[in-house]
Amino acid sequence: MxxxxxxxxxxxxxxxxxxxEETAAAASSNSNETIGAEELTARRAEPDAEPQAxxxxxxx
Amino acid sequence: MGEWVATATHRQARxxxxxxxxxxxxxxxxxxxxxxxxxATYDIVAFENRFPSxxxxxxxxxxxxxxxxxxxxxxxVCEVIVYSPNHNSxxxxxxxxxxxxxxxxxxxxxxxxxxAEFAKYIFIFENKGEAIGVTLHHPHGQIYxxxxxxxxxxxxxxxxxxxxxxxxxxxxxxxLAEERRGRGERIVAENDSFAAYIPFFARYPYEVHISSTxxxxxxxxxxxxxGRDLAAMLKTVLAxxxxxxxxxxxxxxxxxxxxxxxxxxxxxHFHIEFYPPLRTATKLKYLAGSETGAGMFINDTLAxxxxxxxxxxxxxxxxxxxxxx
Numbered sequence: 001m002x003x004x005x006x007x008x009x010x011x012x013x014x015x016x017x018x019x020x021e022e023t024a025a026a027a028s029s030n031s032n033e034t035i036g037a038e039e040l041t042a043r044r045a046e047p048d049a050e051p052q053a054x055x056x057x058x059x060x
Numbered sequence: 061m062g063e064w065v066a067t068a069t070h071r072q073a074r075x076x077x078x079x080x081x082x083x084x085x086x087x088x089x090x091x092x093x094x095x096x097x098x099x100a101t102y103d104i105v106a107f108e109n110r111f112p113s114x115x116x117x118x119x120x121x122x123x124x125x126x127x128x129x130x131x132x133x134x135x136x137v138c139e140v141i142v143y144s145p146n147h148n149s150x151x152x153x154x155x156x157x158x159x160x161x162x163x164x165x166x167x168x169x170x171x172x173x174x175x176a177e178f179a180k181y182i183f184i185f186e187n188k189g190e191a192i193g194v195t196l197h198h199p200h201g202q203i204y205x206x207x208x209x210x211x212x213x214x215x216x217x218x219x220x221x222x223x224x225x226x227x228x229x230x231x232x233x234x235x236l237a238e239e240r241r242g243r244g245e246r247i248v249a250e251n252d253s254f255a256a257y258i259p260f261f262a263r264y265p266y267e268v269h270i271s272s273t274x275x276x277x278x279x280x281x282x283x284x285x286x287g288r289d290l291a292a293m294l295k296t297v298l299a300x301x302x303x304x305x306x307x308x309x310x311x312x313x314x315x316x317x318x319x320x321x322x323x324x325x326x327x328x329h330f331h332i333e334f335y336p337p338l339r340t341a342t343k344l345k346y347l348a349g350s351e352t353g354a355g356m357f358i359n360d361t362l363a364x365x366x367x368x369x370x371x372x373x374x375x376x377x378x379x380x381x382x383x384x385x
């Protein structure tokens with residue numbers, strides 16, 4: 001399992017998960033993502049600090 | 061009354077049952093309607109809900125607290141987990157391999173969210189079907205990171221701790237042993253790592269619980285085999301549900317894991333609970349006066365009878381790559 005995290009234009013994060021036979025078995029130990037209060041605070045304050053989605057994020 | 065209630069008035073404006081062409085959880089096709097997911101395809105996606113009940117950096121409460129009425133910011137995280145790019149699918153219809161991938165994503169999200177200092181409980185769940193009140197049909201679930209341990213979990217924790225104190229044993233392990241004893245009349249299905257059963261104390265007619273055979277507290281405790289076995293057990297139960305009345309069976313599915321507040325919860329036992337609202341093909345189990353006003357559920361059925369119905373519909377789960385379980 002591999003994952004790729006992007007930040008949408010409104011500051012929310014989105015994580016894509018992809019799988020293939022080689023990485024699936026190691027899925028449970030692959031993540032290095034942490035969500036700490038400081039990290040979330042920094043992201044909210046400076047949304048441009050992380051890669052931006054170029055597409056319009058749409059609506060729910 | 062000792063319980064918190066979240067007020068999130070902006071959620072009144074959230075998208076409600078949009079036509080399939082404007083589903084916000086579908087991939088964004090080139091030149092097409094821009095959805096929440098800005099790529100043409102994906103396996104599984106997790107993202108922050110656009111209309112969250114709780115946010116990592118909440119605004120100040122809209123009303124002031126009083127001595128009688130405490131208020132606090134609605135801090136937390138609300139994620140949406142999209143199971144598949146296929147709008148018309150359901151978790152039951154997905155191959156077991158895809159469900160196994162979802163188990164891995166759940167585990168990864170649990171691990172990631174529990175690292176937030178404010179996250180005291182990570183709640184993974186799915187509301188499926190209009191009978192439950194879903195606003196989007198695209199197959200998806202949700203994860204809430206609460207800033208406290210919610211009341212239903214607290215009750216389970218209190219009961220499991222009391223049982224451990226009184227007997228030295230895990231309550232869920234004892235329940236599983238009791239269900240397996242004799243003819244196993246309430247067992248729906250079993251594999252090497254999990255058992256699915258309608259518990260003796262079921263509140264809904266088709267309330268299935270899936271418990272791990274091994275005493276563990278959270279998804280992060282699963283080994284690789286147990287992860288595959290959990291996927292197979294989910295597929296087994298969901299497929300039986302859909303065959304029951306030959307319709308896409310509505311349910312609430314909730315994962316009960318240990319809190320993430322740093323406490324010692326070695327006495328707790330990971331399990332999954334399903335609360336289907338149907339009691340027949342056309343009749344709903346309403347939460348009426350006794351259930352809602354007093355917390356006393358009245359079940360019109362016997363767990364033994366309903367388990368037998370589901371057990372008769374269980375078929376082996378076939379893995380495309382790697383045999384059957």
